[in-house]
Structure formats: C-alpha cells, structure tokens
Amino acid sequence: MAADSAHASQQSQDEETRRDFLYLMATAMGVVGTGAFAWPLVNSMNPSKEVLALASTEVDLSPIEVGQSLTVMWRGKPVFIRHRTEAEIAEAADVALDELPDQEADADRVVKPEWLVVGGNCTHLGCVPLGQKTGDEKGEYGGWFCPCHGSHYDTSGRIRKGPAPENLPVPPVEFLDDTTIKIG
Amino acid sequence: MSEHLKTNNALIKWIDHRLPVFSMMNETMIDYPAPKNLNYWWNFGSLAGFALVVMIVTGIVLAMQYTAHVDYAFNSVERIMRDVNGGWLIRYIHMNMASFFFIVVFIHMFRGLYYGSYKAPREILWMLGVVILLLMMATAFMGYVLPWGQMSFWGATVITNLFSAIPVFGEAIVVWLWGGFSVDNPTLNRFFALHYLLPFVIVGVVVVHLWALHRFGSNNPLGIEANGQQDKIPFHPYYTVKDAFGVGVFLLAFSGFLFFAPNFLGHPDNYIPANPLVTPAHIVPEWYFLPFYAILRSIPDKLLGVVAMFASIGILFILPWLDRSPVRSAKFRPVYKWFFWLFFANCILLGWVGQEAAEGLPLILGRLATAWYFIHFLVVLPLLGVMERPKPLPVSISEPVLSGGGGLAAAAAKPMEKA
Ligand code: HEM
Ligand code: FES
Numbered sequence: 298m299a300a301d302s303a304h305a306s307q308q309s310q311d312e313e314t315r316r317d318f319l320y321l322m323a324t325a326m327g328v329v330g331t332g333a334f335a336w337p338l339v340n341s342m343n344p345s346k347e348v349l350a351l352a353s354t355e356v357d358l359s360p361i362e363v364g365q366s367l368t369v370m371w372r373g374k375p376v377f378i379r380h381r382t383e384a385e386i387a388e389a390a391d392v393a394l395d396e397l398p399d400q401e402a403d404a405d406r407v408v409k410p411e412w413l414v415v416g417g418n419c420t421h422l423g424c425v426p427l428g429q430k431t432g433d434e435k436g437e438y439g440g441w442f443c444p445c446h447g448s449h450y451d452t453s454g455r456i457r458k459g460p461a462p463e464n465l466p467v468p469p470v471e472f473l474d475d476t477t478i479k480i481g
Numbered sequence: 482m483s484e485h486l487k488t489n490n491a492l493i494k495w496i497d498h499r500l501p502v503f504s505m506m507n508e509t510m511i512d513y514p515a516p517k518n519l520n521y522w523w524n525f526g527s528l529a530g531f532a533l534v535v536m537i538v539t540g541i542v543l544a545m546q547y548t549a550h551v552d553y554a555f556n557s558v559e560r561i562m563r564d565v566n567g568g569w570l571i572r573y574i575h576m577n578m579a580s581f582f583f584i585v586v587f588i589h590m591f592r593g594l595y596y597g598s599y600k601a602p603r604e605i606l607w608m609l610g611v612v613i614l615l616l617m618m619a620t621a622f623m624g625y626v627l628p629w630g631q632m633s634f635w636g637a638t639v640i641t642n643l644f645s646a647i648p649v650f651g652e653a654i655v656v657w658l659w660g661g662f663s664v665d666n667p668t669l670n671r672f673f674a675l676h677y678l679l680p681f682v683i684v685g686v687v688v689v690h691l692w693a694l695h696r697f698g699s700n701n702p703l704g705i706e707a708n709g710q711q712d713k714i715p716f717h718p719y720y721t722v723k724d725a726f727g728v729g730v731f732l733l734a735f736s737g738f739l740f741f742a743p744n745f746l747g748h749p750d751n752y753i754p755a756n757p758l759v760t761p762a763h764i765v766p767e768w769y770f771l772p773f774y775a776i777l778r779s780i781p782d783k784l785l786g787v788v789a790m791f792a793s794i795g796i797l798f799i800l801p802w803l804d805r806s807p808v809r810s811a812k813f814r815p816v817y818k819w820f821f822w823l824f825f826a827n828c829i830l831l832g833w834v835g836q837e838a839a840e841g842l843p844l845i846l847g848r849l850a851t852a853w854y855f856i857h858f859l860v861v862l863p864l865l866g867v868m869e870r871p872k873p874l875p876v877s878i879s880e881p882v883l884s885g886g887g888g889l890a891a892a893a894a895k896p897m898e899k900a
Pocket of ligand 2: 419420421422423424443444445446447448459460461
C-alpha cells in the first residue's frame with residue numbers, strides 16, 4: 298500500500314516536472330519571439346541611412362587668419378575650427394598631463410598644431426560654449442567657456458574646470474591640401 | 482447609501498444588466514461614500530483630472546494645425562497664433578493649463594505629504610501618483626520641444642544629454658533617442674508622436690489610481706479611518722458640488738493668466754526659432770522643473786548630478802517605508818508638522834535657485850537645499866517615526882463634531898451603527 302502510493306506520487310511528480318519543462322520552454326519561446334520582433338521597432342529609432350550619409354563636410358581654411366575661429370556644421374552640430382596663435386599652441390603643449398581631468402596630449406588632438414578642430418558641444422549637457430567670437434568670454438584657460446553650468450576648456454579644447462567630464466571631442470580630420478580639410 | 486442603481490428607466494436597466502457601466506458610475510461618483518470631513522485640499526485630485534481633460538481636448542485641436550518638421554514647426558505655431566480662428570486662445574490655454582496642471586498636482590502631492598495619505602493601506606495609490614508625475618514631466622518636456630524655439634531646442638539638447646551620463650551605453654542611448662547625431666528632425670517627429678500618446682497613458686494610470694483609491698476610500702484631515710456610515714456622506718451631491726465650486730475658483734485664477742499674462746510663465750527666448758549654433762545666454766527649463774534642475778546643477782559631477790535628480794523623484798516611491806510613524810495626519814504630529822513646512826520652503830528655495838545662474842550664493846544655497854531635500858527623507862522622517870510623541874487621536878471622525886470639539890466622553894455614547 299505504502300509503496301504503491303509512493304509510486305503514484307512519484308509518477309505525478311514526474312509528470313509535473315515534464316509539464317513544468319513545457320511551460321518553461323513555451324514561455325521562453327514567447328519571450329524570445331517577442332524580443333526578436335521588438336528589436337526592429339527599437340532599432341528603427343536609430344539614425345537612418347540618409348542621416349548617416351550626411352557624414353562628412355569639406356572646409357576651406359584659407360580665409361581664417363591666425364587667432365581667428367570658424368564654426369561649421371557637421372552632423373547637425375557645430376564644429377569649432379581655431380587658427381591658433383604661437384602662444385596658444387605653446388600653452389596647450391606645455392601643460393603637464395596630470396593636471397588634466399581627461400588626460401590627452403595636445404599633439405594627439407591636432408593634425409597640424411596651428412589648426413585645432415574640435416566638436417562644439419560641451420561634453421556636460423551639450424550647450425555651445427562661448428569663445429568663437431572675438432568679444433566672447435573664453436574662460437580661465439583661454440579656450441572656451443560654457444555658460445550653461447560653467448565649464449572651462451583650454452586652448453586644446455580640453456576640459457579644465459567645471460562639471461563637463463571630457464575634452465571637446467576631436468572629429469576625424471583629413472587635410473585634402475594645405476588649406477582644405479575634410480571633417481568626417 | 483445603497484450600492485444599487487436607482488432608476489426607473491427601462492433602457493438604462495437593460496443596458497446595466499448586460500454591461501454595468503451605470504452601476505459603476507453610481508458606485509464611484511454618486512453614491513460613493515466619502516469621509517464627511519474633507520477640506521478644500523481634497524479638491525485638487527478632481528482639479529487635476531479636469532486639467533488633464535482640458536490638455537487633451539486643446540491638444541487634439543492644436544495637433545490639427547501643427548506641423549512636426551524642423552522647417553515648419555515654428556511657423557506652424559506662429560500661424561496658429563495669428564491666422565487660425567481662435568488659435569491664440571487654444572494655444573494659450575494649452576500652454577498655461579500645462580503650468581496650472583503642475584501647480585494642482587504639486588499641491589495635491591503636498592496635501593498627501595501633510596496628511597500622510599501615502600501610508601498603509603494607500604502605498605500603491607501614492608506610488609501610482611508618482612508614476613503619473615513622471616509621465617506628466619515627460620509629456621510636458623516633449624510638448625515644450627514642439628514649437629521649436631530656442632528654449633525648445635536647447636532644453637531638448639540638455640535633457641537628452643542627461644542620458645549620456647550613463648556609463649558605457651550613454652552615447653549609444655543618446656544617439657538612439659535623437660535618431661541622429663544631434664537633436665534634429667527625427668527627434669522632433671518622435672517627440673510629437675510621444676507627446677500625443679503619453680497623455681492617454683496618463684488617463685490609463687489615473688483610472689488605476691482611482692481604482693486603488695476606491696479600495697479603501699479617501700484619507701481625511703484627521704488621518705484616521707472612517708468608522709462606518711456615520712463618518713461618511715455620499716459623493717453626490719456633497720462633493721460634486723464642492724469640486725465644481727473648486728473648478729470655478731480655479732478657472733478664475735487661470736483666466737487671470739490666460740487673458741492678462743499668457744506669457745508670464747513662459748520664456749521669451751522660445752519665440753526665437755531654434756538655432757543649433759547658438760545657445761541662449763541663460764537656459765532655464767519651465768518653472769515646474771526648476772527644483773529638479775537645481776538639484777542637478779548643485780552637484781559638480783555629471784553622473785552624480787543626474788543620479789541625484791532622478792533620485793529626488795525616485796525617493797517618493799519608497800516614502801511610505803521611510804516614514805515609520807503610525808500617525809498619518811500632521812495635525813497630530815507636533816514635530817513633523819514643522820519639518821513639513823521646512824521641506825515645503827526648501828522646495829520653493831530649490832525652485833528659486835534653479836532659475837539663477839549656478840554660481841555664488843545661489844550655488845551654495847542650492848547645495849544646502851539639495852542636501853536638506855534628501856536629509857528630510859532619509860534622516861528626519863525615519864527618526865521622527867520613533868522619536869516623536871504624537872498627540873492623542875480622536876476616536877472617530879464624528880467624535881470631535883458630536884462632542885463639540887473634543888473629549889472622549891461623548892464618543893463613548895455615540896451610536897456605532899455599521900453599514
Ligand atoms: C498631460 C497632458 C499634456 C501636457 C502637460 C502638455 C504640455 C504641452 C506643453 C508644455 C506644450 C508647449 C506649449 C508652448 O510653449 O507652445 C505643448 C505643446 C503642444 N501640445 Fe501638449 N500637452 C499635453 C497634452 C497634449 C495632447 C493630448 C496633445 C494632442 C493630442 C497635445 C498636442 C500639442 C501640440 C500640437 C503642441 C504644439 C503647439 C504649441 O506649442 O502650442 N498636447 N504641450
Ligand atoms: S552644458 Fe556646458 S557646462 Fe553644462
């Protein structure tokens with residue numbers, strides 16, 4: 298008797314684990330299947346082909362005098378081009394790396410030292426820092442100053458003070474000839 | 482108060498038998514038993530519902546005239562203002578009611594804080610309210626982007642960039658949110674789609690919010706449970722009339738802004754078309770975001786600032802477990818009452834700091850106020866729960882009334898008929 302009922306309950310337990318297994322597999326299939334179809338919907342919100350296609354800009358540098366700056370648009374955002382003075386280049390090159398929050402040598406950020414090309418959006422929350430126009434406040438390090446929450450960038454576009462965590466990004470730059478660059 | 486529908490109309494009976502909508506309406510809005518001592522702070526729930534309906538109705542009409550494209554959006558809004566019949570009125574209602582909606586909801590929430598409405602058994606009711614607040618913020622933020630003025634554009638840039646603070650995936654998430662490499666046409670389009678959708682999601686959450694409310698009924702100024710029928714009155718006509726009166730007063734104040742200062746709460750820079758090359762000298766969010774913006778800015782680290790800002794709302798979700806005091810109403814909490822008003826003043830201070838430049842005195846005050854905001858929830862409330870000695874609670878809602886303002890003797894003699 299006792300053995301019998303033990304056997305029966307053993308069997309029903311077996312059946313339950315099999316059924317559990319089927320439940321689990323069916324649910325897993327459902328989840329994976331839903332996920333597989335959700336992905337194209339989510340991915341459709343990523344940049345589309347025509348947005349990606351607008352990925353490069355050519356700029357003629359010849360009109361920019363030493364000490365002047367130009368702002369161009371690349372991928373819908375401003376890019377700062379500064380024709381740096383000797384003093385600005387020296388200042389950027391002479392800083393000891395361990396003084397920088399985001400350590401990068403000036404030499405690694407430029408193709409030719411007199412031409413600095415950096416993204417024109419503050420790495421904090423994306424405002425356009427001041428410093429492109431002659432009358433602008435350039436911040437404590439002579440580069441750019443972001444008035445939104447007070448970030449100071451140096452003459453290499455590196456963050457020196459304020460809430461921004463990173464240097465102004467350097468886009469891919471290529472010199473097509475002495476006075477023409479391609480960004481992107 | 483019978484829960485049964487009283488009607489002689491055969492058609493209504495026929496329908497109600499098959500689909501009990503009339504019974505349901507009767508139970509939730511007519512015979513629904515409400516505590517008899519609710520004061521005017523209890524008007525703000527129905528006022529919020531009223532504001533939501535106004536937003537949806539004016540929004541749908543605006544959407545018929547609005548063009549969600551970076552080249553046309555600004556001009557389509559100007560066209561609404563100048564050429565569309567009554568367009569200025571419809572847009573100004575939508576604009577100002579958004580502000581009033583937030584005023585109403587903030588008061589509604591402070592009411593909950595004062596009278597302890599978030600305490601058991603109303604935790605889920607409270608948490609659903611916080612969900613509604615988050616959805617409202619998302620909706621209002623995306624709506625503000627639609628006119629594509631300077632503040633629209635730079636507000637959108639700054640707020641979407643908050644997500645770039647997320648480690649590792651931050652950049653990818655921001656590009657995904659934008660649908661490009663900056664706030665641009667794809668961003669505007671999806672914001673419009675979501676701005677249209679989210680208010681209806683809010684309606685859905687409001688329904689669940691009310692469902693949770695009707696499980697135990699409203700809290701009340703004394704913060705004690707209603708003790709059966711003698712503590713309650715039917716919602717209609719008592720509170721329908723009181724709520725309608727509230728709507729009247731509300732509309733009076735609203736009309737003052739609508740007709741005499743429709744741009745008072747807005748920012749003039751939003752009447753300049755968006756320009757991705759120039760950030761306005763002083764960007765500020767809409768006033769209802771200022772306290773949160775102040776918290777964001779008062780922390781010098783990008784990631785921690787973002788975390789603190791979201792935490793300032795997130796902490797409301799766990800409030801029912803931070804405040805351990807068994808007494809709900811601040812009326813009977815002599816110490817908490819003061820801390821409540823201190824917290825309230827602190828929120829106003831944060832709002833003021835949020836619209837000042839983040840330097841000098843405002844920066845220091847902002848840091849102190851941010852610290853206090855969290856200390857209130859994480860230190861003061863848990864400590865008060867054990868250290869404060871609450872005043873004695875009345876035995877029932879009816880008792881102070883029946884005994885002429887106090888005393889337990891009258892309460893003992895009071896009939897205790899149950900429903
Ligand atoms: C929770 C409810 C809602 C809130 C808080 C809200 C908030 C806002 C805000 C703050 C603006 C910017 C107003 C301005 O400065 O011009 C706006 C604009 C707009 N909203 Fe809403 N809205 C809501 C519901 C809706 C709904 C349901 C629709 C449409 C179905 C809608 C359609 C529009 C349109 C077309 C605009 C652009 C025109 C304009 O700027 O006035 N809104 N909304
Ligand atoms: S966006 Fe530049 S400091 Fe915040």
